[in-house]
Amino acid sequence: MDFANVWTIAQKEVRDALRNRWFVLFTIAFAVLALALSLLSQPSGTQLRLASYGRTAAGLINLVLLFVPLIALTLGASGLASDRETGALAYLLAQPVNHSEVLFGKYIGMATALLSSLALGFGIAGIALIQQGTTANALGYLVTVGLACLLALSMLSVGFLIAVLVHKTSTALTSSLFAWLFLVFIGDLGIMGAAIITQMPIATIFWIATLNPLQMFKMAAILNIQANLEVLGPAGLYATETYGTALMPMLLLGLLLWVIVPLALAQFTFSTRSFITAKRSLA
Amino acid sequence: MIIAKEITKRYGKMLALDTVSFTINAGESIALWGANGAGKTTAIRCLLGIHGFEGTLTVSGINVRKHGKAARALIGYVPQELSFFEMSVAETLVFYARLKKVDTQTIDSALKTVDLFDHRTKSVNALSGGMKQRLALAIALLADPPILLLDEPTASLDTAAQRDFIRMIRNLNAEGKTIVFSSHHFEEVAALANGVLLLNDGKLVNTFTPQDLAAELGLRQWLRVMVGTEDKSEACRVLENEGYHFVPNGKAIYVNIGARQKMDVLRLFSDVQISVTDFDVTDSHAVPENGGLS
Numbered sequence: 001m002d003f004a005n006v007w008t009i010a011q012k013e014v015r016d017a018l019r020n021r022w023f024v025l026f027t028i029a030f031a032v033l034a035l036a037l038s039l040l041s042q043p044s045g046t047q048l049r050l051a052s053y054g055r056t057a058a059g060l061i062n063l064v065l066l067f068v069p070l071i072a073l074t075l076g077a078s079g080l081a082s083d084r085e086t087g088a089l090a091y092l093l094a095q096p097v098n099h100s101e102v103l104f105g106k107y108i109g110m111a112t113a114l115l116s117s118l119a120l121g122f123g124i125a126g127i128a129l130i131q132q133g134t135t136a137n138a139l140g141y142l143v144t145v146g147l148a149c150l151l152a153l154s155m156l157s158v159g160f161l162i163a164v165l166v167h168k169t170s171t172a173l174t175s176s177l178f179a180w181l182f183l184v185f186i187g188d189l190g191i192m193g194a195a196i197i198t199q200m201p202i203a204t205i206f207w208i209a210t211l212n213p214l215q216m217f218k219m220a221a222i223l224n225i226q227a228n229l230e231v232l233g234p235a236g237l238y239a240t241e242t243y244g245t246a247l248m249p250m251l252l253l254g255l256l257l258w259v260i261v262p263l264a265l266a267q268f269t270f271s272t273r274s275f276i277t278a279k280r281s282l283a
Numbered sequence: 284m285i286i287a288k289e290i291t292k293r294y295g296k297m298l299a300l301d302t303v304s305f306t307i308n309a310g311e312s313i314a315l316w317g318a319n320g321a322g323k324t325t326a327i328r329c330l331l332g333i334h335g336f337e338g339t340l341t342v343s344g345i346n347v348r349k350h351g352k353a354a355r356a357l358i359g360y361v362p363q364e365l366s367f368f369e370m371s372v373a374e375t376l377v378f379y380a381r382l383k384k385v386d387t388q389t390i391d392s393a394l395k396t397v398d399l400f401d402h403r404t405k406s407v408n409a410l411s412g413g414m415k416q417r418l419a420l421a422i423a424l425l426a427d428p429p430i431l432l433l434d435e436p437t438a439s440l441d442t443a444a445q446r447d448f449i450r451m452i453r454n455l456n457a458e459g460k461t462i463v464f465s466s467h468h469f470e471e472v473a474a475l476a477n478g479v480l481l482l483n484d485g486k487l488v489n490t491f492t493p494q495d496l497a498a499e500l501g502l503r504q505w506l507r508v509m510v511g512t513e514d515k516s517e518a519c520r521v522l523e524n525e526g527y528h529f530v531p532n533g534k535a536i537y538v539n540i541g542a543r544q545k546m547d548v549l550r551l552f553s554d555v556q557i558s559v560t561d562f563d564v565t566d567s568h569a570v571p572e573n574g575g576l577s
Contacts, residue, residue: 004381005381005382008378008381008382009382012368012370012378015370016368016369019369083368086366087362087364087365087366088366088367090328090333090366091360091362091365091366093331093333094328094331094355094360094362095355095360095382095383096352096353096355096356096383096384096426097352097382098351098352272335
């Protein structure tokens with residue numbers, strides 16, 4: 001693989017993201033909400049500065065769970081699919097580049113834009129916390145940021161996988177929105193419902209939950225704040241008691257796999273499947 | 284330079300190319316001729332190695348299936364549908380120059396070559412169809428490749444832009460570049476090609492010269508014959524007697540002929556002692572309205 005080509009394509013993707021109105025809107029909205037959370041979660045008076053960090057982080061976890069998968073999935077799915085639909089992708093692939101360079105270039109470019117956007121939001125919130133004298137557990141805050149970045153990359157990978165599996169931009173966008181809905185709401189409710197109806201063992205509930213990268217992020221982020229998953233109920237307690245200190249590395253590995261596996265599948269599909277449709281090709 | 288052996292391409296159950304074999308030598312200008320859906324664009328995309336296909340295809344000895352990227356480095360491509368990323372003209376050239384490992388300092392001269400230097404700060408989406416076509420040609424020529432692949436190069440151009448574009452491609456062929464282009468416009472084929480590969484339903488049906496193709500298609504041309512003023516009325520009488528459709532115009536007589544009939548008219552004049560001072564052929568099917576042919 002020629003990394004100069006990967007970098008050239010990545011730079012173009014960063015420029016494209018900066019021109020993308022939805023992406024700019026997301027960046028602004030995320031930064032404003034993160035700042036608002038950091039200001040609103042401050043305790044009145046001067047007591048318990050430490051507690052304010054936990055409240056801000058908890059608020060940011062929910063913000064990340066809702067916002068980050070949405071933008072990462074739609075960015076990943078629509079970027080590649082729309083280039084294919086306009087014919088720009090076919091023209092790019094007709095140059096002296098290979099499929100892997102194009103896919104990884106696009107991924108790195110979009111990931112750079114996405115992570116910069118997150119860094120801006122978390123950075124503004126962090127500065128607000130520091131200005132109010134909340135400097136304790138800065139490392140914990142940085143771990144939350146790191147986990148949010150891992151979640152963003154995993155959702156971007158899933159977005160890329162969706163893009164190479166479907167033919168139209170509209171289908172890619174619809175599929176990514178459905179994936180977001182499923183991961184954020186339906187997956188959660190489905191596990192709860194199934195657990196009640198089937199009297200599922202706690203261990204099974206925990207392992208099913210870990211299939212959802214959002215749940216893994218949530219568990220890792222909460223574990224980072226308060227050292228146990230009591231807040232998540234019996235499944236959380238089971239996980240803390242059963243896996244102990246191995247739980248955090250397990251969750252990190254799980255998130256990392258959610259970055260690598262969908263991207264590897266996307267790369268394989270992109271390289272082996274005729275990405276230019278017959279309708280466009282025949283003339 | 285380009286050797287294709289039994290190229291087959293399927294889209295699901297649909298056979299887009301069926302065991303197509305051909306050889307194109309260096310410096311040739313070859314047209315892929317056929318109706319919509321004949322497989323011209325598919326053949327071009329196979330040459331570029333961006334489609335998977337069965338069979339063997341080599342470009343300058345490089346196996347396209349195994350080393351597509353290396354093969355594409357030898358090819359400049361101008362697509363039928365011009366889709367660029369949202370950038371300025373200059374940014375677009377810099378982007379593709381970097382992918383082709385070409386010094387970005389050369390883009391100004393590339394822009395001047397295709398007469399787009401004054402438009403370099405414009406967004407590519409603000410360019411006309413002809414300008415986009417010239418930009419695609421500039422990108423194709425950035426690395427000075429030995430082969431140019433053109434997919435319906437003048438399909439979206441007006442007459443003047445078509446003429447300019449064809450002239451540019453002709454010059455490039457004269458400079459030694461191998462040209463492969465798809466077309467279903469005979470005028471384009473006649474102006475550019477010295478060989479024609481006839482595709483039909485994904486099969487290579489025949490190979491022609493453009494003249495043979497004209498005969499095959501039953502196309503007619505206008506032969507412009509210049510004769511002395513004193514011979515003009517006699518020339519018209521002879522043509523009328525022989526049943527030719529002709530149009531006297533100024534000093535010239537335009538004779539409507541089928542393919543490979545030029546010499547018939549010239550021999551006819553020779554037989555009746557009418558001296559021809561000049562002659563020319565146009566591929567236009569329209570009746571000439573003035574004395575000059577472009």
